[in-house]
Amino acid sequence: MQLSSIWRIVVLMKHILNQKPDYEKELRNAGVRITRPRRIILDILTSTEDHPDAMKIFHRAIEIDDSISLSTVYRTMNLLEEMGAIHRHAFNGGPSRFEQAHGDHHDHLIDVDTGAVIEFKSDKIEKLQEEVAKALGYDIIYHRLELYGRKIDQSS
């Protein structure tokens, strides 16, 4: 696509960059401690294909170390979500389900028909966000951008 020269949109393709990201390193760099519970939970997340909810993660975790608590699962999920390492999906009513992200922070385009999640990143948008925040007297710590869209019909 010719737009890439302008916007540097990075579309991440899951099946291609499926080398487990080194979350431990990322976490360490972010000043977060690598504890035994966190290591176990990260292992579960990076080695699963599905979108488990907190309870499911908890059950898998206590098979490895039965001292892990559900609170820690929830706390870890919140931590990872804020870091952009995982995504939270709240399907109508039910408990939140989680899915590992990959690589760097990125934003999301959600297909409203299929629920598919496309990840992208636009430096331009991020820069604008910074400027808007600055104008309002704030520094951005993190952000969340989700576009909900429908595939453009190309048949016509």
Place this chain on the structure above:
Amino acid sequence: MQLSSIWRIVVLMKHILNQKPDYEKELRNAGVRITRPRRIILDILTSTEDHPDAMKIFHRAIEIDDSISLSTVYRTMNLLEEMGAIHRHAFNGGPSRFEQAHGDHHDHLIDVDTGAVIEFKSDKIEKLQEEVAKALGYDIIYHRLELYGRKIDQSS
């Protein structure tokens, strides 16, 4: 602020565009019954300035009719959200807060220290979103942009 000439940041002032939309009509058209609880909750939503959570709405509601239950508040919020009449904001860990989707869309800057919510709008960012989506083959139906920030210390 001199930036306005550049970014046209629109900090929305609710009390200016406070024409109440006719939700009752909309609901009726959608085949939803207008019950006493729903009418009261709608009145609360259309006449408030803030972003109340379910508990706050509940408390305001029972002052008008003390038979209304919290379940009904939650059910009504889910109903209205699905209809697009209100927006749900899940700021960090706290309870969801709601806001009527009066006319114009806007984004949010959340003060991570105080929880304060500042509304803003940047046409520039929205235009970029459109372009990104288009490059990915999608039309945007709606979007959510939340910046989490900390007030810039101006004392130094």
Place this chain on the structure above:
DNA sequence: AACTCAGTTGCAAAGATTCTCAACTGGAAT
């Protein structure tokens, strides 16, 4: 290797949200 302490944990309790179900009600049909 021992020391230190802010970050983290497990647990229990609180808080938030959804669900179940019998009773009730809006509004269409009569």
Place this chain on the structure above:
DNA sequence: ATTCCAGTTGAGAATCTTTGCAACTGAGTT
């Protein structure tokens, strides 16, 4: 106005998530 019934409600139970706090621990420093 009365009847009727699918949609709605209130109450409380169940489920999901966060929080307060004392005990614990990772990892930097000595």
